[in-house]
Every structure is written in structure tokens, then in C-alpha cells.
Amino acid sequence: MARVIVVDALAREHGKRMVTVDVIGVGPRAVAGLIEKLGVRASLYPLEAVLEEPSILAEYDAMFVSAMSSDKPAAQRLAKLWKRFSNGPSVIGGPVSIEIGEALRLGYDYAVIGEAEVVLPNALKPMLKRDNDVLLHIKGVAFTRKGRIVFTGKPPYASRETLNYIHYTDIRNYDAYWAARVYVEVVRGCSNWRRPRGRLPDGRVCIHCEICTSAPLRARIKCPVSIQPGCGYCSVPVLYGPARSREVDTIVEEVKRLIDLGVTRVVLSAPDFLDYKRDVLVEPEPLTDPCNPPANINAIRELLEALFDKIPEFAMREAYLMIENVKACLVDERVAKVLGEYLRGTPVHIGVETGSDNHMWMLGRPITTTDAKRAVSLLRSAGLEPYVYFIYGLPWENSKVVHETIMLMEELWKLGATKVTAYRFRPLPGTAFQDYEPPVPGSESYAILAKARELNRAEKGRWLGRVVRGIVAGWHPAKKMLVVYPLPHGPVTLVRGPRGLIGWLVKVEITGVISDRMLKGRIVSRIRRVARRSDGGLRVRSGASLSR
Missing domain, CATH: 3.40.50.280 (Cobalamin-binding domain)
Known part of the structure; x- marks a missing residue:
């Protein structure tokens, strides 16, 4: 064979x-x-x-x-x-x-x-x-x-039934897989099939026609001026099509196999976790509306309930379950309640990207600044850790947009966002923005990055004095310290101790801030060994950044 x-x-x-x-x-x-x-x-x-x-x-x-x-x-x-x-x-x-x-x-x-x-x-x-x-x-x-x-030509997008199989679960060839965040797919594709509205470098401009506003869902897949769907900087709709959900039993079985292997942190992966089984609500049409219908609360509860019922390690806090991205326009009181019930203390990522409502509209974004503020407040109140994302150097960004973005970053942090991430715009092939240039180092756009670093360093200060549980995942050769990943998630923490502690779950007191991305601490006690004795630790290579 x-x-x-x-x-x-x-x-x-x-x-x-x-x-x-x-x-x-x-x-x-x-x-x-x-x-x-x-x-x-x-x-x-x-x-x-x-x-x-x-x-x-x-x-x-x-x-x-x-x-x-x-x-x-x-x-x-x-x-x-x-x-x-x-x-x-x-x-x-x-x-x-x-x-x-x-x-x-x-x-x-x-x-x-x-x-x-x-x-x-x-x-x-x-x-x-x-x-x-x-x-x-x-x-x-x-x-x-x-x-x-x-x-030979572009193939059709995969059907929901085609995606419903167990992904490969023997991940032991990865360094410190037992401490890693292992992503398990629950949704493939994106529900945002709007188009960016600004004029593109080749002269094309969205005419804001009925295809993106009132046409049947299926028609939204085609654009009369051939502008790629979705947010202008993102390739997910082009590569993977509309959102489609995997079945509960398949997801549970895949996660169970990973936990049995020794995995301690599982992330339910999706361009938007709240799209889970929204596609069922509109079938046989594809799901191409990012905000309607609302989240399928019953399906989300069924999935989370099945994972906790059938995998006792989650309830016993021997392993942790997290989600990643959500669209702010889908976050309401019901969503916050069900996520808080099962995922309290874990991060939830919200793509905001810019602080200007008009800029969001031009980019093809499906949310508003009001949506973002409401989502952060609701999720924080439910006991989750909202992480918000921005992109600096985007097309059509100007001084006003930069200023509004910095103001929104500060407001979201005050509302409870516990991490503010700023990515540099990078034009991706196949996207509407593929012909734009990334921002020049030192340009006005970099004020957004500076603000993110300032807020994250301030947030790290809130960790001082805390005692957290974490996994000793490896050794940092440059710092000559152990690398600890807090559970269920948090800033990378460096501690002093013997390499024999690699693979152990420990309690760590946070004693200092190294940077906007990293903390230092001291080991208070050992709890139990997580890694099998034959498994190696994380090998930190020169120049690598451990931060999340």
C-alpha cells in the first residue's frame, strides 16, 4: 500500500x-x-x-x-x-x-x-x-x-455532507502537542458575501446593487462587476465558499480522540463560530448573509452540551474547550448566556479591524462600531475574555480613520476587551485588495500598532500577583527559563526552574511584565504531570515569538 x-x-x-x-x-x-x-x-x-x-x-x-x-x-x-x-x-x-x-x-x-x-x-x-x-x-x-x-478548472465547493468525516488525530509529531491549542473544524467557509464599496486600483467599484442587498441568497455569489466576495482583505469566501457546518457526532468523536491522545486545549475552529448550523436555517440556499438569521442557539447548545457530556475531562478541568472567532453582529444576550455557561474564562475573538463605521462599510465589513461595543460588553459580562482585532494600513485608511480606530481601541479595552491585536495589512492573492500595497514602516498607520502595544502592556499589569494554573511547555534558550502556557489561555509566562518540569501542570504566581506580550512568574507548586514521559517539550527556536 x-x-x-x-x-x-x-x-x-x-x-x-x-x-x-x-x-x-x-x-x-x-x-x-x-x-x-x-x-x-x-x-x-x-x-x-x-x-x-x-x-x-x-x-x-x-x-x-x-x-x-x-x-x-x-x-x-x-x-x-x-x-x-x-x-x-x-x-x-x-x-x-x-x-x-x-x-x-x-x-x-x-x-x-x-x-x-x-x-x-x-x-x-x-x-x-x-x-x-x-x-x-x-x-x-x-x-x-x-x-x-x-x-483543469475550478471545482464546486464541498457539500456539508462531504465535510463530515474525522480529521487526522495522531499529532504526536508536533512539539509539545499536549500543551498546544489544537483546532477542530466546526464550520467551513464564511457567511459574509458582501463586497467592499471603495474603488479598486483597476477601476472596479461596487455598484451596491440588489445582488448584495435584496436578491435571493444564491444570487449573492455572483457579482456583475466581478468583485470578490467578503471583506476585501480576506480570501476565505473565495477559497472555501459559504459557511457549512459539520455534525455534532463527528466533532465530538474527533475531539475525544485528541483528548485520549493527551491534548489539553481544544479550539472549535470557524471563520465565525456563531455561523454553526445557521446554514441549516436557510437551506437549500447557501448561507451568504453575515448577520441574518440570528445565531442558531439550539444547535450551539447541543454541540457544547455534547462535548461536555461525552468528554468528562472538560467538566473536570483536565482539558479546556475554547472557540475562536465571532462576528459582533451575531452576539446578543442569548449568545452571551450560552457561551458563558460552557466557556467561562476562555477567550473569544472579535474582528473589528477599524474604528470608522464608514470605513467598515467600504471594506465590506458586516458590523458597526456599535456592534463591537455591545459584543465586548455582553461577552465580558458573561465571564468570557473578549479579544479584539484590528488591521492597520488598510486601503482607504486616512488620518481620521486612524484617530477613530485608536479611540475605539481604548473604549473596547475599558469595556472589558482583555487583548487588543493589531495586524499589518498584507494584500492576499485572490482577494479584492490583492493589488494594494502594505503600509510603509513608520507611516501614520503604525500609531494603531503602538496603541495596541500600549493597551496590552497595561493589561499585562493586571496579572501581577495572580496565581494561575499552567503547563510547562518547553525551554527558552535565549532567556534560559521555562515556558509556561496559562490555562485555559493567557500570556506566555517565563519562570525559572529545572528542565525536568517540562510536561508538568503547575501553579505560577505572576511577578512581572516582560513586554506587551509576555509575563514572568515563579512556580508555587506542582499539580500533576501532563505529558507522557516519552513526549518532548516545545523546542523554542532562535527568533521565535511565543506570544499569543
């Missing part, structure tokens, strides 16, 4: 994760699980593990790689390594494949364009056999033939 290695190269531009090193994402696990579902043996490795021991590649007949556009250097390096150790086919997929020619020029035999669940059931075995004549008739495949790039 053929053996396939699936390599997770996501967010590893330089061959290793430089930020959020405690994350194990969804995509590569989904691909590996699908390959096994199709009857082919698969193994999953993070890129850094392969780069440290490239001879691993010789054990496999084919290589599948998941990467983003920013990961091209690492993906190219991996393709060269593969050719040193194997003559088998290499396949690249994920967001990087939206640039078809670029993906193939990295040195891969095939690129998968679209969702693997649609393409691989027909394409996997022909790829393993290099049967390009068969592949010519399968949509979603690109390869080079007679010196020319062949693209």
Missing part, C-alpha cells in the same frame, strides 16, 4: 513558526484524514520536524504539502528536499495554490485548487500513479505538461 506524508507548512515562511508556536491547525489534519478515508496510509508532520530530519521523506511514496502564499520560501525548500530523497509525486495545496503558476514553480508536480474533499476522491490515485491523462478530466488539479501549465 502506498504511504503518503502530509507536511504542515502553514505560517512557516522561514521554515518554522515565528509566532503562535503553540497552534496545531485544521487544514493539514483534514487532508491527512481524507487520504486515510480514501484507503491510503498517511502520516502528518510539521515542516520543522521534516527539516530537522529530512531522511524521513525517504519512507514515503508521495508528499502532500499545505501552505499559505507567505510560505513559498519554505515550500520551495521542502520540494527540493523531496527530490533528494524520493522520485514520488509531490502535491501542494492550501491558500498558496490560488496562484496556480507560482505554486507549481515552487517545484511541485501537482497543485490542488479548491477544497481537498472535492478534488482528492477522484484525483488521489491518479496522482500517485502520475496518470495525467486521467487528471485532465478532474476539476481542481494543475500540473505541467509539455512545458505548459494545465489547469
Whole structure:
């Protein structure tokens, strides 16, 4: 039987994760699980593990790689390594494949364009056999033939039923997987199919026609002026389509297998967790309205209740369940109540992006500043930890927008946002904003970043004197200190102690603030060992940022 290695190269531009090193994402696990579902043996490795021991590649007949556009250097390096150790086919997929020619020029035999669940059931075995004549008739495949790039056409989006299988759960090749945040997909795709309203560099401008306002949901997928759907900076709608939900039983079984393996932190992953089973409320139409209908409270409660009922480690606080993103326009009293009932003390991420309502409208955002303030207040009152996100350097940003954004950041922090994150705008291929330039260092936009750092450092001061539970995940060679991840989530904390404590759950008193991203503390007591004795700790590499 053929053996396939699936390599997770996501967010590893330089061959290793430089930020959020405690994350194990969804995509590569989904691909590996699908390959096994199709009857082919698969193994999953993070890129850094392969780069440290490239001879691993010789054990496999084919290589599948998941990467983003920013990961091209690492993906190219991996393709060269593969050719040193194997003559088998290499396949690249994920967001990087939206640039078809670029993906193939990295040195891969095939690129998968679209969702693997649609393409691989027909394409996997022909790829393993290099049967390009068969592949010519399968949509979603690109390869080079007679010196020319062949693209077989864009495939349809995967159905909800197609997504309902168990993703690969043997993640032991990842450093300190037992301390990592492991993402489990509950929703694929995005419900925001509005368009940005400002004039684009090529002259196109949204005419605000009935397709985005009053047409049947299905019609919103097509735009008369061919502007990509969704927020202008985001590629999720183009890559993954409208929001579709996985079934409760599948999610519970996948999470259970991860917990049985020793995972302690699970994140229910979705572009918007509150889209869960909203797609059921509008079927057979696709879910393309970001704010209507309201959240499907009954379905959300059913999912969370099943996870706590069938996985006792959550109720016993031996493992922790979290969610990630929510749209502020879907947060109401009912949502806050049910999330607070099951997820109290855990973070909830709210994309705000800008402090100007008019700028939000131009960007294609589905919320207002009022929505953001209400969501933070409600979630904080329910006992959750609201994290808010902004992007600096976006198109159509000006002095007024920068000022309004800084004012909103301060107001949300005062309302209870416990983390304020500012990302630098980066134009992504396939998005409406792909032809814009990122902000120039030192420009006025960077005042937003400075404000985020100021607020986060002030927030870190509120941790002083607290005693928290955390997992000792590894050793920081530059600081010569142990790395502790607070539970269920919180700022990375460095403590002094012997390396033998790696893998232990401990109590830590917070004694100082290192930066806007990091704390220091002292170990008060040991609680129990979390990692199996054969499992290694987090290997912090030079230049990496541990902060979340």
C-alpha cells in the first residue's frame, strides 16, 4: 500500500513558526484524514520536524504539502528536499495554490485548487500513479505538461455532507502537542458575501446593487462587476465558499480522540463560530448573509452540551474547550448566556479591524462600531475574555480613520476587551485588495500598532500577583527559563526552574511584565504531570515569538 506524508507548512515562511508556536491547525489534519478515508496510509508532520530530519521523506511514496502564499520560501525548500530523497509525486495545496503558476514553480508536480474533499476522491490515485491523462478530466488539479501549465478548472465547493468525516488525530509529531491549542473544524467557509464599496486600483467599484442587498441568497455569489466576495482583505469566501457546518457526532468523536491522545486545549475552529448550523436555517440556499438569521442557539447548545457530556475531562478541568472567532453582529444576550455557561474564562475573538463605521462599510465589513461595543460588553459580562482585532494600513485608511480606530481601541479595552491585536495589512492573492500595497514602516498607520502595544502592556499589569494554573511547555534558550502556557489561555509566562518540569501542570504566581506580550512568574507548586514521559517539550527556536 502506498504511504503518503502530509507536511504542515502553514505560517512557516522561514521554515518554522515565528509566532503562535503553540497552534496545531485544521487544514493539514483534514487532508491527512481524507487520504486515510480514501484507503491510503498517511502520516502528518510539521515542516520543522521534516527539516530537522529530512531522511524521513525517504519512507514515503508521495508528499502532500499545505501552505499559505507567505510560505513559498519554505515550500520551495521542502520540494527540493523531496527530490533528494524520493522520485514520488509531490502535491501542494492550501491558500498558496490560488496562484496556480507560482505554486507549481515552487517545484511541485501537482497543485490542488479548491477544497481537498472535492478534488482528492477522484484525483488521489491518479496522482500517485502520475496518470495525467486521467487528471485532465478532474476539476481542481494543475500540473505541467509539455512545458505548459494545465489547469483543469475550478471545482464546486464541498457539500456539508462531504465535510463530515474525522480529521487526522495522531499529532504526536508536533512539539509539545499536549500543551498546544489544537483546532477542530466546526464550520467551513464564511457567511459574509458582501463586497467592499471603495474603488479598486483597476477601476472596479461596487455598484451596491440588489445582488448584495435584496436578491435571493444564491444570487449573492455572483457579482456583475466581478468583485470578490467578503471583506476585501480576506480570501476565505473565495477559497472555501459559504459557511457549512459539520455534525455534532463527528466533532465530538474527533475531539475525544485528541483528548485520549493527551491534548489539553481544544479550539472549535470557524471563520465565525456563531455561523454553526445557521446554514441549516436557510437551506437549500447557501448561507451568504453575515448577520441574518440570528445565531442558531439550539444547535450551539447541543454541540457544547455534547462535548461536555461525552468528554468528562472538560467538566473536570483536565482539558479546556475554547472557540475562536465571532462576528459582533451575531452576539446578543442569548449568545452571551450560552457561551458563558460552557466557556467561562476562555477567550473569544472579535474582528473589528477599524474604528470608522464608514470605513467598515467600504471594506465590506458586516458590523458597526456599535456592534463591537455591545459584543465586548455582553461577552465580558458573561465571564468570557473578549479579544479584539484590528488591521492597520488598510486601503482607504486616512488620518481620521486612524484617530477613530485608536479611540475605539481604548473604549473596547475599558469595556472589558482583555487583548487588543493589531495586524499589518498584507494584500492576499485572490482577494479584492490583492493589488494594494502594505503600509510603509513608520507611516501614520503604525500609531494603531503602538496603541495596541500600549493597551496590552497595561493589561499585562493586571496579572501581577495572580496565581494561575499552567503547563510547562518547553525551554527558552535565549532567556534560559521555562515556558509556561496559562490555562485555559493567557500570556506566555517565563519562570525559572529545572528542565525536568517540562510536561508538568503547575501553579505560577505572576511577578512581572516582560513586554506587551509576555509575563514572568515563579512556580508555587506542582499539580500533576501532563505529558507522557516519552513526549518532548516545545523546542523554542532562535527568533521565535511565543506570544499569543
